[in-house]
Amino acid sequence: MSEILSTLMQDARVWQGHRHIQTSQPSEPTGYQVLDNQLGGIGWPRGALSECLLDEPGIGELHLLLPLMQRLSHGGKTVFWLNPPHTPYAPALAREGVNLDQVVLINTEDDGDFLWTLENCLRSPVTGLVMAWPGKLAAREIRRLQLAAEAGSNVCVLFRERRYAEQNSPAALRLELAAGDQQDLRVNVLKRRGSWPGQCCSLAMNHRADLAFREVPCVVQGPWSGRAR
Amino acid sequence: MLWLYLHFPHLLLDHVRRSRENQGALAVVDGSGQKVVQACPEAQAQGVKAGMRLKTAISLVPGLGMVRADHHQEARILEDQARWLYRYAAHIVLVPPDGLLAEVGSLQRLYGGLSAVWQTVEQGLNERQLNAWMAIGHTPLAARLIARTGRGECTADKGHILRTLERMSLLSAEFDDKTRIRLQRIGLNTLGEVLALPPNELARRLSPETLAHVQKIQGNRADPKVPWQPLHYFRQQADFVQEIEQSQGLLFPLQRILSELEEDLCWRQQDTDSLLLVLQHRHQEPTRLRVRTSGPEHRAEAFLNLIRLRLDQHPLRAPVISLVLSVKRFLGREATTGQDLLGETQDLNEAWHTLVSRLQARLGDNALRQLSPQADHRPERAWSASEVLRVQNSRLPDYTQLPRRPLWLLKGPQPLTEAPALWFSGPERISGGWWDGQRVHRDYYIAQLASGQLAWVFRDVRDGWFVHGWFG
Numbered sequence: 024m025s026e027i028l029s030t031l032m033q034d035a036r037v038w039q040g041h042r043h044i045q046t047s048q049p050s051e052p053t054g055y056q057v058l059d060n061q062l063g064g065i066g067w068p069r070g071a072l073s074e075c076l077l078d079e080p081g082i083g084e085l086h087l088l089l090p091l092m093q094r095l096s097h098g099g100k101t102v103f104w105l106n107p108p109h110t111p112y113a114p115a116l117a118r119e120g121v122n123l124d125q126v127v128l129i130n131t132e133d134d135g136d137f138l139w140t141l142e143n144c145l146r147s148p149v150t151g152l153v154m155a156w157p158g159k160l161a162a163r164e165i166r167r168l169q170l171a172a173e174a175g176s177n178v179c180v181l182f183r184e185r186r187y188a189e190q191n192s193p194a195a196l197r198l199e200l201a202a203g204d205q206q207d208l209r210v211n212v213l214k215r216r217g218s219w220p221g222q223c224c225s226l227a228m229n230h231r232a233d234l235a236f237r238e239v240p241c242v243v244q245g246p247w248s249g250r251a252r
Numbered sequence: 253m254l255w256l257y258l259h260f261p262h263l264l265l266d267h268v269r270r271s272r273e274n275q276g277a278l279a280v281v282d283g284s285g286q287k288v289v290q291a292c293p294e295a296q297a298q299g300v301k302a303g304m305r306l307k308t309a310i311s312l313v314p315g316l317g318m319v320r321a322d323h324h325q326e327a328r329i330l331e332d333q334a335r336w337l338y339r340y341a342a343h344i345v346l347v348p349p350d351g352l353l354a355e356v357g358s359l360q361r362l363y364g365g366l367s368a369v370w371q372t373v374e375q376g377l378n379e380r381q382l383n384a385w386m387a388i389g390h391t392p393l394a395a396r397l398i399a400r401t402g403r404g405e406c407t408a409d410k411g412h413i414l415r416t417l418e419r420m421s422l423l424s425a426e427f428d429d430k431t432r433i434r435l436q437r438i439g440l441n442t443l444g445e446v447l448a449l450p451p452n453e454l455a456r457r458l459s460p461e462t463l464a465h466v467q468k469i470q471g472n473r474a475d476p477k478v479p480w481q482p483l484h485y486f487r488q489q490a491d492f493v494q495e496i497e498q499s500q501g502l503l504f505p506l507q508r509i510l511s512e513l514e515e516d517l518c519w520r521q522q523d524t525d526s527l528l529l530v531l532q533h534r535h536q537e538p539t540r541l542r543v544r545t546s547g548p549e550h551r552a553e554a555f556l557n558l559i560r561l562r563l564d565q566h567p568l569r570a571p572v573i574s575l576v577l578s579v580k581r582f583l584g585r586e587a588t589t590g591q592d593l594l595g596e597t598q599d600l601n602e603a604w605h606t607l608v609s610r611l612q613a614r615l616g617d618n619a620l621r622q623l624s625p626q627a628d629h630r631p632e633r634a635w636s637a638s639e640v641l642r643v644q645n646s647r648l649p650d651y652t653q654l655p656r657r658p659l660w661l662l663k664g665p666q667p668l669t670e671a672p673a674l675w676f677s678g679p680e681r682i683s684g685g686w687w688d689g690q691r692v693h694r695d696y697y698i699a700q701l702a703s704g705q706l707a708w709v710f711r712d713v714r715d716g717w718f719v720h721g722w723f724g
Contacts, residue, residue, distance in 0.1 A: 081705035081722030085659045101604065112661040112721060113623035113635035117651035119659075124643040128621040129611065140611060147607040149600055202704020232698050232706055232723045233656050234676050 034216075048216065051178055054090020058210060061222040062196070067091060068216065070176040071195035072169050076185045076213070080108060083208040083228035084200055088180060089119055091152060096122035100151025100177070103144050104128045106137060107156055125151075138164055145171040145179055153179045162192070169193045188213055206234055254357035254366070254408055256341070256373065257395035259385045260333070260350045262290040267329045268319050270381040271490035271505040278317040278493060281306055289321055317493040323349065328489070336380065336512075338482050339519055340372055345392070345477040351399070353392055353477065360408075370406040380512075389413055391471040397425060397443075417469065418444025425469070431462050443469075486516050486579040495534065495571035499563035502531070502575060506559060509577050510552035522582040523548030527555060529577050533570040541566070546612060547605035547642060548583045554606065561613040601642065608640055625651065629684040630692045631661065631720060655680075658708045658721035665718035668709055672699035682710075698723070 031037045034048060052059055052066040059066055067073055077084055092102050102125055104111055117123055129144075131137045137157060144153045145168070160168075160183075172179050181194070188199055197213040203225050212222045260266070264280050269292060272278075277295035279288045288309050291300040295316060300309045310316055326349050334344050334352055343355035356369050363369045370386065377384050387404025389395030390413055398404050398416055401424050407413065420443040422432050435458070440446055446454075446466060455463040467473035490505035517523060525548055531539040543558050611620055621637040628634045634657075678697030685692045694710040701707055708721035 079703050079705050080660055080724050081658075081701075081707055083706075083724065085724035089659075099600070109660040109662050109722065110635070111623060112631075112657055112659055114625040114651070114654050115657040115659045116623070117625050118654040118657065120651075122648060123623055123625075126623055127608075127640055128623060128637065129615070130619055130621075131615060136615060140615065143607060143610060147603055149604040149607060206700065206704075206706060231659075232676065234698070 049176060051091055051094075053087070054094075055087070055226050057224050057226060058087075061210070061212060061224045062215060063218055065215070065217075067178045067180070068195045069178055070173050071179075071216075072165065072172050072193070073178065073180045073196040073198070074187075074192060074194045075180055075182050075198050075200055076188050077182065077200040078185050079202075082200060082202040083206075083226070083231055084182065085111075086228050086231045087200070087208060087210075087226070088152070088154065089121070091178065092116075092126075093120050095151030095178075096125040098151065099125070101125050101127055101149050102151055103153045103155075105141055105144070105153060105155040106130055107154070134158065138167070141168060141179075142171040145175045145177065147175065150175060150177045152177060154182065155179070156182045162190075166193050169195075205229075206232075253355060253390070254360075255389050255392045255395040256354045256356040256369070257347075257387050257389065257392070257399040257404075258333075258337070258352040258354070258373070258377075259387075259396070259399040259402075260330075260352075261383060261385060262292075263329055263333070263350055263382070264319060264321060264326055265290045265292055266382045268491055268493060270508065271492060273501075273504050276315060276317055277313045278319065279309060280319050280321050282321055285320065319491070319493055325491070326350070332488065333380075333382070334480055335482050336376060336516075337373070338480075340369075340376065343477075343479045346480050347396065351396060353395065356388065357408075366408050367406050391468060392475055392477055393465075393468045394471070397469065400424065414447075414470075418442060418447060420444075422446070427462065427465065431458060434458060484582070486513055487576065488512060488578075489574060489576045491574040492572065495573055497568065497571045499568050502563065502572065503556070503560065505575065506577070507552070507556060510555050510559075513555070513577070513579065514550055514552040517550040517582075520582065521585050523550045523585050524579050524582055525549065526581050527559075527577060527579055529559065529575065531568070531572045532574045532576070534573050536570045539569060544609070544612065544617065545605065546608040546640065547601075548585065549605070549609075550585075554609070558609055558613045561610065565614055604642060608642075612640075625654065629682055630690070631657070631682070632664075633685075633690075635661070658706075659724040660722040662720055662722075665710070665720045668707075668717040668719050670702060672707070672709065673702045674700040676700070679711075696720070 048065070049069040050065045050067060051069060053062070075084060075087070096102055104126065107128070111128065113123060116126065129140055131140055141153060141155055144150050168179070185199060194214070195216050199211040199213050201209045201211070203209045206229050208226045208228045210224050210226060212220050214220050262280065265278065269275070269278060275294060277298060277300065278292040279295050279300055280290040281287065282289045286306055288300060288302055288304045288306060291302055295313060299312045300316065330346060330348060330350065330352070334346055337352060337354060338344055341354040341356060341359060345353040347353055356366065359369050360366050363372060366388070373386065385399050385402045385404060387395050387399035388406060388408065389398055390410050394413060394417055397420060398413070401420060403416055422435055422441065422443065425443045427435065435446060447470060451463055451467070454466065464473060468475045488509040490509060496502055525545045527543040529541040529543060531541070533539070541562055543555065543562055545554065545558065549555065608620065617639070620640045622640050624636055624638065626634055626636050676698040679695035681695050683693045693713045696708060696710045699707055699709050706723035707719045708723065709717060709719050711717050
């Protein structure tokens with residue numbers, strides 16, 4: 024019995040407010056040193072769900088996962104994109120050094136198929152990363168996915184809207200993403216295993232469009248004002 | 253030369269019985285539907301006999317399952333049997349409607365004696381739940397005659413075979429009716445007495461054909477047989493007495509057929525990646541289901557799982573009266589590509605195929621896509637989606653020279669509804685497509701919207717502003 028209890032403590036399944044525990048759970052570094060520091064050196068947990076909550080695409084959410092995608096796809100692991108809202112643009116992924124042979128795009132028609140597919144991907148040893156854009160998910164369904172994620176040991180990131188930040192979720196890591204002022208990505212840790220949440224950090228994402236800092240004030244007075252720009 | 257003859261006394265009955273889950277009484281009825289031709293042991297125990305009128309049989313056993321005898325079907329089932337027998341013997345002759353002849357004299361050294369050949373064939377029959385009477389003879393006809401009387405023994409002794417033949421009645425010796433009656437009138441009752449007659453007398457008094465028949469039995473006249481050649485594909489059929497309404501009911505016969513397929517593939521040392529399952533209905537066009545695996549496969553269990561998924565997705569349109577499983581595409585089996593001793597890479601490869609096949613079986617072939625860049629200037633044509641393939645160890649082309657592009661491409665350009673807050677690089681003019689009529693003439697900019705999203709926007713010739721991608 025005490026053995027079970029100590030395992031629970033060790034894996035940070037039981038949250039202890041007065042103590043920070045260095046967990047020994049398997050994980051993948053995010054590739055962003057700032058974020059890794061904020062997450063207690065853990066990064067993306069493997070064998071558990073992660074959630075990214077954001078409202079609009081185009082704020083650097085894919086670049087957040089790009090280092091992981093690059094590493095996994097070259098390590099022979101498959102990266103699944105499940106029901107993405109737009110088309111992942113192959114030339115851009117290839118330019119960023121993602122091995123496209125290991126990228127599989129899946130579109131499902133209904134929610135039943137979506138959950139079934141995600142569960143199957145999570146349980147397979149070939150999967151390295153699953154990025155999924157679910158519509159509405161019931162807490163029971165997230166719980167089911169969490170169990171499937173535990174059966175495999177891969178990273179699963181669900182992209183959901185920010186309004187779900189209020190709801191509780193069994194996911195092991197929950198990040199709220201928002202655009203910063205300097206084309207950066209502000210990450211707010213809503214939940215993580217083994218420690219207090221609430222860390223905030225800002226990741227520079229200028230490289231996603233080859234923007235330099237000094238270019239920022241150089242505002243072109245849009246072609247809106249006149250044809251001769 | 254020694255010949256082995258297999259006589260199937262009730263092949264059609266065996267064929268139907270082994271595809272059934274519940275073993276109820278069953279009988280084969282002749283073409284006109286008047287008489288019982290074959291009856292299974294359960295039916296026999298309740299008093300049904302071959303030759304009985306159908307009405308009598310039904311009044312004895314009200315729940316009697318009936319199968320109508322059909323010559324085409326019987327010929328096809330016989331060929332199915334020849335196909336597995338071909339694994340053990342090379343020279344096979346079909347003797348329709350219910351016999352198979354195999355040359356076994358040349359197999360003795362391979363198997364280590366005639367009794368080993370006999371046992372191998374017997375085991376094959378048992379595995380397939382078939383009843384057959386076997387016999388060995390020094391001529392094809394002798395083997396056939398002995399087998400049909402059910403007195404076959406595993407012996408290569410010619411004297412013994414001849415003694416068995418001599419004791420045979422004229423009826424079992426398969427003389428035509430006219431000859432038999434004439435022989436009986438002469439006062440002959442057994443085949444031995446006919447064999448004892450001098451050949452010249454036999455030809456003169458009866459007919460040259462009778463002499464030929466007798467000499468073929470004895471082996472004094474050549475009786476050439478053309479060997480049968482199997483077609484290079486797998487085909488198995490299961491016929492049902494009662495129509496099957498639930499797809500669950502198809503799994504039981506499929507299990508047997510798939511394990512035969514697995515055995516067949518193992519024997520060929522080949523794999524396959526597509527199966528054709530045809531479900532026949534009584535009043536409708538047959539349903540054709542093509543089951544594909546993403547990679548070479550031979551295990552019955554894997555096929556069964558995929559078929560189960562397909563059947564779950566597509567409920568039966570109508571009750572099924574028979575199913576046919578055929579495989580025409582065979583792939584050479586690859587040597588293990590794994591470099592490591594423990595074979596971990598091979599395992600991963602297999603897991604990949606299993607996963608992709610499962611997903612494709614449920615979601616359809618088009619649900620899974622792989623992306624690749626294409627050489628085209630127009631952004632919407634600079635990528636393509638293709639069927640998922642497993643590529644091993646290919647050298648990646650160098651893509652670092654590609655221009656900067658957003659990670660998200662919209663499915664079609666969306667009108668820009670607000671003035672961007674910040675403008676970054678641009679314009680980048682993309683003009684092309686004059687060669688195929690899909691003309692594109694645009695200036696692309698990178699701009700930030702008020703919401704903080706970094707967008708890839710363009711202005712086209714007609715002065716409209718559109719968003720074409722997001723820098724995700």
